[in-house]
Amino acid sequence: MSDGRVINFGAGPSALPASVLEEAAKGLLNFNGTGIGIAEISHRSKEFTAFLAEVESLIRSQLDVPETHSILFTQGGGSAQFSAVVLNLLARHHLLNPDLPERDLDYVVTGSWSKKAAEEARRLGGGRVNVVVDARASSKDGRTFDSIPAHASYSFTSPNPALIYYCENETVDGVEFSNDASSPASFPFHLLPQNTPLLPLVGDYSSSFMSRPIPRLADHAIIYAGAQKNIGPAGLTILIVRKDCLVDVDAAAKLGAAPVPLTMAYKTLADNSSVYNTPAVLPIYISGLVLRRSAEQGGVQYYEALNKRKADKLYAAIKEGEARGVFRAKVKEGSGSLMNVVFDVVGDGAEAKFISGAEALGMKAIKGHRSVGGIRVSLYNAVTEEQTDVIVAFMKSFLAQ
Template identity: 40%
Template sequence: MNRAFNFNAGPAALPEWALQEAQKELLNFRDTGMSVMELSHRSKDYEAVHNEAKSLLTSLLSIPEDYEILFLQGGASLQFSMVPMNLLQEGKTAYYALTGSWSEKALKEAQKIGQTAVAVSSKENSYKNIPALDSASIPSDAAYLHITSNNTIYGTQWQQFPTGLNVPLVADMSSDILCKPLNIEQFDLIYAGAQKNLGPSGVTVVIIKKDLLSRANDSLPTMLNYNTHAKNNSLYNTPPTFGIYLLSLVLKWVTNEGGLEAIAKRNNEKAALLYNEIDNSEGFYNGHADVDSRSNMNVTFTLNSDEASKAFLAQAKEAGFVGLNGHRSIGGCRASIYNAVPVENVERLAQFMNEFRKNY
C-alpha cells in the first residue's frame, strides 16, 4: 500500500512503526484475547499501558517529581476554560500573549471566567511574529501568564520562552510538544492536544506543578477540577484508552529514534529544506512568518498570485501531497511537518516546489 505524503495540520501523521504495532495487537492485545479498546480501564492490563505512557513521557521530557501528568479529554479547547476555572482566582488578573487564533480563543474563554489582560500581541502585524515580552510588565500578583508556544495557522513559534516571571507560566503546546528538548521547570502548567506530535485525537495531556494544584479552585464541577484527575491517576471515569495506548506507542517511537535531541535535529533539517525553497525562490514563494519567528512545525507561505496558488495546490494533490491548503481563515499554503513526517517526504515536497516554480 502506498502511504500518502501527509502534511495535515491535525489530526496529523503518526509514526508508521506505531501504526504497525497497533495493527499487530489490534485483535489480541498481549495475549488477553481482546483488543486494547475492549479492556476494562480498571484492569491490570490497561493500567500497565496507562502508567507506561506516563513513565515514557516523564523520561522523554525529564518531568520532575513535583509535577502531575494528566490524560484528559476535550482537546486544548476545553483547557481554554479549565485553566482559568482552576487558576483564575477572584481579584486576580490572567495575562495572555496573543500570537494567533488559538491564543485569541483561549483569551475569549478566560474572559468568561474572570479578569484578563493582554500582555503582548502581534495581531496588528497579522501575527507574523512572536512579539517581545517584557517580563517586568506582568504584575507579581497576576494569576498567570498564558502563551501558545506554536501557532499552526500563521506558522510562528516561540524561540525563547519568557523568563524572570514571578507568576505561573501556562503554555498551550498542542502543536509542538516533543519537537525539541524542553525545560519543564520553566512552566507551571503545559497542556497539549495529542493529535499533532503525541498521538491520535481524543487525548489531551496536561502537565501541572503540584504546588499549583494545591491552589486550584476546589469548588468546581467534578470533571472540570484538575484535582479530581490528579487524585485518581486520570481514571476517575473511563479515559480514551485506545488513544492513550497509541500515545504510548508514539512515545516509544520517539525514544527508539534517539529521544528529543535526535528529533529536534531532524525537525531542523526538515524545516530548512522548505524555508530554503521559499527564500531562494526570488519572491515566487513568500513565507508568512518573520524569519526570527518561523515555526519548525508549520511552514506557511503564499505564491505570487492566486492563480499560481490554485495551480500549485491542484498539482500537489495530483502528485500525492495531502493537507497543503492553508487554514481557511487566511488561505495560502501550509506544510505541517510534525515529528512523524519523514524527512524523505519533506525532500519530495521541496523538490516539487522547486520544479513547480521552474515550470509555472
C-alpha cells in the same frame, strides 16, 4: 498493509508512523496477549493500568519532567484546557489570596490559538484578562500574526497574576517561540514577576509537544497538549501540572471561586491516577506506541535535530521562491515554526495550481487554515526527512516552470 498511503502534511489530526499503525492494528484485535482488543478492554484492567504507567514514564523520561510535576491524561482537547486552566488557577488564587477584589489573568497573544484562549478566559469571567502583548501590533499590516514580538513590547504589569498564558507554537499562523534563550524570538522568562518561585505560568504545547525539549519546563505551572499532532489520535490531552496547582476546588468555591466541573479539576485527575472516569483508551494506546518508538530513536533531542533539518530545507525553498517572486513567506525570519510552515503562492490561480500539482504527486493536506489562506505544510515528527525532500523538490520544480 500500508500500501496506498500518501504523504500527509496535515496540521492535525496528522500523520502517524505506519509501523505504529500496523502494530496498533494488531492491538485492536489482541492487546498485550490478553485476547481482548485495546478498544474493548477495561481501563481498570491490570494490563491497561500498566500501559498507562509506561506512557507516563515515557513522557517523564523524554521531557525530563521533575517529580514536582504530575503527568495527567484527560479528554476535551486543547479547547477544554482553555477553560480548565482558568478555572483551576483561579481556584488556586482564591485559596492563596482569599480577599482580593480583582484577579489578573495575563495572556501573551501571538496567534489565533492564544487569542482564542484569552477570549475563553474573558467569557468565563472571574478575573480581569490583560493582554501582555498582542503580536499583531508589530506585524507588517497591523492585522496578522506574523512574528514573535520583541521582548521590549511585553508588559507583565500584574505583580500577582492568577495565570500567565502563552502558546508555544501557533499552528494556524506558523509562528513559534524559539527554544534558544539568546534568540529575540524566545519566550521572555526573565520579564516574568520575580517575587514568587511558583509562578502560575501556563504553556499550550498542543502542536509542538515532543518535537523538542521544553525550555524551563520546571518553571511552568501547567503545560498541556492535545495528542493529535506529534503523538497520536485526537481524544487524548496530556497535562503536566505542578503539584501546588492540584487544589481543592470545592474549598476554593466556598471562598467565592467559580465551581469547577470534577472532570476538569486537576486534583480529581491526579487523585485518581487519570482514571476518575473512562479515559481515551485507544488514543492512549497509540500514543504510547509512538512514544516508545520515539524513545528508541533518541527522544526529543533526536526529533529536535530532525525537525530543524526538515524546516530549514522548506524555509530555504520559500526564500528561493521569494527571490523569484513566486512564493511569499507569511512569517518574519526567526519566528517561523518548525512544525507548521506557512507561505503564499503569488499570482492569480497560482495557489490552486500549486496544490493540485502537489496532490498529483501524492502530497496531501497543504492548504492553509481557512482563516488565513495560503499554504501550510506541517512537518510533525512522523513526517520523514525523505517526505520533506519530496515537497522541497516539488517547490523547486514549480519555480523552474
